[in-house]
Amino acid sequence: MFAYEDKLKAIKLYLKYESYAAAINELGYPSRGALIKWVKEYKDNGDIRKENTRKSKYTNNEKQQAVDHYLEFGKCYSHTCRMLGYPSRELLRQWVKDLAPESRKLKRNGLTLTSDEKEAAVLSLLTRGDTSAQSVADKVGVSWEVLYKHKDQLLSKGVPINKMSESTNTDINKLKDQVKQLQEEVYYLQMQKDILEKAGEIIKKDQGIFLEKLTNREKTILIDAIRPKYKLSQLLIIVDNPKSSYCYHKKQLALPDKYQDVRAKIIDIFERNKRRYGYRRLHASLKNSGILLSEKVVRRIMREETLIVKTIKMRKYNSYHGEISPAVPNILQRDFKADKPNEKWVTDITEFSIPAGKVYLSPMVDCFDGAVVSWTISTSPNEELVNTMLDQAVSILQKDEQAIIHTDRGAHYRWQGWIDRMDNNNLIRSMSKKGCTPDNAACEGFFERLKNEFFYGESWIDISIEDFIELLDEYLEWYNNKRIKLSLGGISIMKYRESLKLIA
Template sequence: MSKKHKTYTAEFKAEAIKAIEENQGNVSESARQLGISMQTLSNWNNKAKAGTLAGTKQYSPDLNALLEENKKLKQQLKIAEMEREFFKKGSSVLCQRKSVRYAYMKQKRYSFPITLMARLLHVSVSCFYDWLKRGVSKRTIQRNQQTILVKIAHEETRQSYGYIRLTKYLQAQGIKMSMYAVRQIKALNHLYCKRHKRFKRTTNSDHNRAIYENLLEQQFSMTRPNQAWSSDITYIWTVEGWLYLAAVKDLYTKQVVGYSLNERMTAQLVCNALNMAIHNQKPTKELIVHSDRGSQYCSHEYRNILEQYGFQGSMSKRGDCYDNAPIESFWGILKNELVHHYNYQTREEAKADIIKYIELFYNHRRIQKGLGFKTPNQMAEDFYKLAA
């Protein structure tokens, strides 16, 4: 006996097609709700789309249009979401040159469609693929090499040079690079200079001892080495306690020609620094030795050294730091480039670092704009070569 087929009215079929519409085109879910097979409902749906299902002639075009519109809206939403996500990560690239935009597209090609990225970054797809075939350009390779050299130079100069001095430093080593390139590389790689910090003075001028007249009057330009020296005392904090530094600076070469470090700020401290400078430079009697009015510089021990060698003593006016600006400038450089970036545990640790900074970096390697982008040692060497 053959199985009897169930028949459905035209009205039921029309309601079934409406159920598909209500379920946003989901035939399987609609069939389950109606209690009929998915194959049967799928056949009705195909006939309805073709306009051949009884009772659904008005439905067919409406459903087709609705489904097509729904599909388009979903695609547009997906594209909008991808655009928003892309601009979250790549908006800064939009202002860069095309090679940078191509490189970014290459990096993100597995996350976003190439056509979408090309449209958003205002480049053509064909040009991107041409760039991809060519590989990394010579210009990019050169810029990468320059970036490495600038980063190394930035560290070698203790992060203290602006782009002008850093360019001169590189050029002195035989590296050809423009100031514009160095400035751009520093900016793109956030290679900033260390900042100055304020520090208090150590001078004690409240005494009744004899003082010298100010012979310099803030005229610090000299014509030869050992014509005038500037001297002063500063301090360095360590966990172990204070460490005091006295230094003597030549006003022509800008060399630190003498220095002394001790845990006590005594007359012997400044005398040791002066004696070191005399031993190193062997100056003539015309030398002017300038300092502030601190009690150490007014001591009998210090004055005796000046008289012994026939030097001329000179002192700043009371409370005027500009009268001793050359050595004050050195203190600022020393503390900005070295001291303020370390937490010294012991005096010996700080002492070793300061001596190394003066001897190996400041005098020997640190170029200065005021010296025509030479180092203090170079300035001295050039003078004596010409004088020979």
């Protein structure tokens, strides 16, 4: 019997944990069935009785439900009490005796089994599948307790193999074969996993690892890295590399690297130019330094050192606001070749979107050699952005020079401020067709190079607008003075103009 306070404490613990087992484990009382009844009474009445009396009997419906559960689920007293939470085993046994006397378990002490019968009964028990032990015991004619007793006796002595049925032997052999097959599959899957992980560590390809796309040299390096753990013959099969090729590349790898010095030079040029140079400009840089090397070797070294120039394309900024003023003809007609500086200029506006905000660039590009004649950077694509850029560009013109300035049909180049500046400086206007990007391909090509080399593939998370503008300005200075162009003979724009004595 439990005091009122003890019952209430158990109920509150259950409501706290929402678990009968947790409450009972912490208190050490009561039984699960008792706690279920207390909680039910508490939820129904809002409290529990303070008197230390309890019902002396269950309802007839509860008794019948318990007996039915006992008969339906294997005739196990403990299982029924555990699932229903009531009653005790002794009380349930009495209910079964009263309500279903014909279903009570009867002791079969008088039945004696021979040794063969015992072995057959135990074999049926062990291979019964989903059938209950009680059903097997009923067929044999003994209680399940006696059946398990025979099992313990026979297994402790050991049953001869020849006593087992042929079907059992066959099943065991099949299971052994399946286990062996599964072990082999697990072994090869683990080998493939280790190979891919090691390949990711050693080769480091940004596009992902595909064993079938690796060169035989890379496969040889990979095999040697993982070989202590697996057999060579197995690894050669997995990576699909002939043994003769493996032996050849292993021998070659043991030789000194004849490109060791130039390899370091290539990496230095690549990093010094902010990872913007591809193999052609790296080859030209080496040539300018007096190092003669084929482009094929440069490409191979770049591949081995994973020197990759990232290229990404994003949505283009659109400045078209309708037909604000009459459009002028397209004078250039996509002929961007100029015989001298300041003959043909192209311009446009491009947008840079970073976490700190948006930045706009308006450059003036000379078609003669790709020089950026002038540029302005702002956080707003307004009239001042393009007009200031035009004023800077005009300031470098000689009195006898008259440049053709080609633009798209954006609103900035159709406002009166732009038109007045063009007329006052005797400049010639030229415009692309509406929505025809190729008509201004020279400027679009500059923007693509700019963003591939400077913007894409970089993290701008902690960069402010002011810092970004400063970095962009530094890039444009580098573009004019240091960046080499293959079309100019592998030298920078300013050096090219110096070679032509166009500048001092």
